[in-house]
Amino acid sequence: MTDFQPSIEFEKDIYLPGEEVTGRAWLSTNKNLKAKSVEITFTGKSVSSWKGGKAVPAKPNQKAKEIYVEMKHEVWTPDDEENTFPSGDYEWKFSFELPKNCPPSFEGKSGFIRYSVLLHIDVPNGKAKNIERAVTVSPIIDLNNITGAGEPIKMNVDTTAYFCQCMPCLPARGNVVYTLSSPKLGYVPGEAVTVSGQINNGTSKPIRIIQAKLNRRITYREELQGKAKNKKRNAQNADGFKSKIENQVLETKIERCNIPPNTNSDFAFAFVIPPVIASIRNSKFITVDYFVSIWGDTGVCNRTEPASLNILVGNVPLASGTASLPPQKFVDGNAAQCWNAYLKPEFTYQIPYYGI
Template sequence: MDDLRIEYDAPNSVYFPGQAVTGKVIIQNREWIKARFLKICIHGGAHTGWSESERRHRTNTRGESESYTESVNYNATVNYLTGESIAWKSQDGQNRLPAGTNVFPFAFSLPTNCPPSFEGCHGQIRYSVHVELDRPWKFNKKQKKFFSVVPAYDLNITPTAINPMVNTVSKNTGLILKKGLVTMTVSLPKRGYVAGEILPITINIDNGSKAPVRTVRAKMTELSHFHASHGHSTHHTHHKNAEKCVGESRREVNLAPKTRGQSLLSMKIPAIVPSFECPIISVDYCISVKLDTDSLFGGTLKVEFPLIIGTIPIRQMAPLAGSTVPAVYPTVSPSAPPYPVVAGGAVGGPVYPGSSSAPPYPVVAGGASSVYPSAPPVSPGGAQGTVPSAPPPSYEESMYAGKAEDSEPFAPRYPVYNNLPQDTPAQAPPLPDKNGF
């Protein structure tokens, strides 16, 4: 056999819940192959697992109590998708797959409740198609290929996503000899963002101390939570949390003592999984902003904000230049072609592998556009207020890839919007004349 491979129809192998996963298995061989059948399977699910060392007690042969350490495994699995079909079977008893290029199309329906593909340190959510060619008296030939699933998380229907956020913190710097009060007010224009957006951070500083303020810095953190149990018992569920820095920004300010000033930071949201929650894995985000002074003790101030990462950007934003009418971003469609959606998306849904004469896929009204519905551009405020059509996202590999059991490390792809209009920094109360910036 010269080649056995799986090819997906969707660009970048990205699909959406409720959509049909379509593609083909290709076998190229110069001579006929002795084989009984070709099986195509699809699987998708979440899995968590880790080991912990725990102290145990037992009675030894002398009747004395002693302690020992035992390694305990915790794991959990949630299956979202399972399906299989025989794409080819020897009908004449000769067990021969013809020489040449053999193509076997397939189609599987995704459930509508699929969480996004995700690779974490204590768990993963993975989706894959795998094939097995049964060969008598030889090892079966197998192949597996992962694909990405990205649910539509529309920030426009999340009430808190558009809310501005402001937080203030004050500190009397110095340990014994107090150097004076430093106050930092941090403002964000909203809570919800999509990958590719620029997040502007406004920092107002009132340096009432005797030491200069040196730097301001921001860090965006991915907070992932994993749940698992030991053995078959679900009464003793254990939890693991992990933090991962996904973005940083820093600026030297050198604000002199007894002065006030303002600084701006910005951070581009990278290709990361949208916020989500499933029974055994959840992911959310926060951003922390810190201010550093020259004080040796107690010279750092910190504020923190929760963030929401979605896949469809907020359309209702600040007014455009020259217009009093708020800008409206048109809803964008994914760059993937409009594959038909299989109704219901039940687990283990219809499978149509076989020859090129496979039956047509059922279509739901609206097709794939029902995942990311499209809308015509809106032009508020006349010509000056015309909003350009927001470009569709690209689908870029995640910052982090997990190691699959029997293939190359897999990095899921997520939608990234690289050309969205930039948010206006949040407006804070005006300050007196600024110095040191």
Template sequence: MVICEIEFCNNPRGIFYAGQLISGEVVIKTDKAKPVKAVVLQIKGYAETHWSDTEYDPEDQPNGESFNGHVDYLATRAYLHGSSSSIEVLIEPGTSTHRFACQLPITCPSSFEAALGRIRYLVNVRFVRPWKFDQNFNRCFTVLKVMDLNSESLMLRVPSQVESQRTFYCFPCRSSPLSMRLSLPQGGYVPGQTVPVEVMVTNDSGVAVEEITVKLAMVVIYYSQPLCADTNKDRFVMVQKTGEGVPTKCHKQLTFDLRVPATPPTCFNLCSIIQIGYQVEAEARVKGCHGGQSLHIPVTIGSVPLTRKLQKEPKTWGEDVLPQQLDAKALVLIESEQAGEPPGPPTPWSADPSIAPPDYVEAKHICPDPQKFPQSMKKSMKRIGKGSQEKKRDDISFAPLYGVFDLSNQTEEIIVRPNEMKTEGGYVNEEVEKSTWL
């Protein structure tokens, strides 16, 4: 029997930021001598997409075109026993420990898991056995893109708003407009932060608004290869709140507080086949057979929050660089004679004491039901622990962890408003001129 455990030094939960150094150890335990051709340690990082345009023939058999994409970000290899030659070696019974270190490229995108695609990082130990199938042990880990909102566009600090109008036809006349305005105090947020969303509704029409719904949605676009051959899209509602309606000939302003859950940062430039964006959406549902009115504003979700003071020279975790080439030598084995453990990896907030480290929480959008995955990605899945035996890469079920901040003190300064009366899902702003309420 062979037992293989994979651990990370000073990082038991396996959470790293792009550009950091990964260090850990592989512990192999055998009860008797084991012949192998090689024991290979690999650290991998890749993005992949897959979906099908399924059609059914008259016999109810699926028949359609499949679309796939794959990009590697990390592909390293080192031999713990043996080599690339076919000569057999013998692993002696007992316990052996192999320490390793690997540099993550600064351009690694954040870990991401969904039904149509994923960005995944893992440590793999493969026993190449003579006259038998290879034996694999894997442990996935989370990699997070460092997206410091202070280093992004200054427009993230600026309030934004969008307006729309709609009229309703009742032959032979046209009604007065139903006007909506959606406003945000800034354009950048981090998980754990509250987004105060203001919705102003002026209903001069003769159709009553039954309710106002506000959502924070994540929109993911998947690409197949060759690039632009085809695309697919997912939309995840991260948080939603519903407020009261607006009667005819009435004017109301509602404020909804949406708390950003655990979710990956916005990403458009690091992964060529998976792009992640966010938007705040507002919808007014009206009575009768009329369609509702909706509008949205894009927002940026980062991994380092905005500070109160504008920085003259924004901090950067790494310089903007072109995508790095795969470096097979980025993984090195550490001699056991070397004393002491490698220090814990630094964090993006170590240089700024005003930013408290976040808590790490499992992603909200992860689908816990394997039946909801496409047939191509639906395998016998099980949770990865300290290193477990797997036959295939696709047999691994993994949920990344994302940093969630406690910014209650900063949030209160932004969203506390005097003379507000709370309603279900929102606030009615008492500062609106009373003469507009009919």
């Protein structure tokens, strides 16, 4: 089958949920060959996969897979019993409808959400010929349609400051209480998110540094239902899932201060949302969340947890008056490409991919 030159082309590079993915597949051969059939398959799926225990340190194992759409069309069959595929040029147009609520394309270190078209040529008594190309699906997260997206958010977090991080057996030295608020829950890339509030220093040491971070948390999940070896659940998988967390710091800001013991002080930080993928909450095994964390440093060997305020990142701003998407930024191009192998020892980003 070395004379085959198959290709796949989409009518455009980016599609939205509910749209039809259209394009064409074609191939050329300069002599008669053998083939039992030619099929075109459109698939949308998420896969989570990460390394196992120490017994298999370098090879990832697929943990979970969710299929959003899968459609197959047989576009060619032979006219004779010899399975003759005559020489010439062939073209097949295709059209596949995306589900209205499907999650967007996403590439992570321990999984992906991917939509692709596969051209499969079934070769009798030989290795099948396949070519696959992925298409980028952009989300439609209209903040105007999400309850509470435009409402102010506020929370109080009480954290314990331990005397020494390296010696947790020592007694705690007080509490740090945070009050965090933001004018609204929902933002879009390019908008500034402001988080303000107050720190109440209930420890015996002064707070001299306040650190604020804009974070992204990607959660990859493995479903444990039906796996006998996981019948004994712990706190991590009490809900029937086992998770792997990937935390990414998008921006960090530091403010020097002096908050004596048993006093409080106000703070305010602002971050501009970079061109990232919107929050993903409609995938069973991969979720993407954003939050701003605030942390007061109470000194050497400090051991306290930061206080976090979740925000929602969409791509249609509040009170925009239109459902059209703002300009999107894609890294190194504007159309995703499939990997040659289904799983590799290390997940690497497709170029381009949606996000940063």
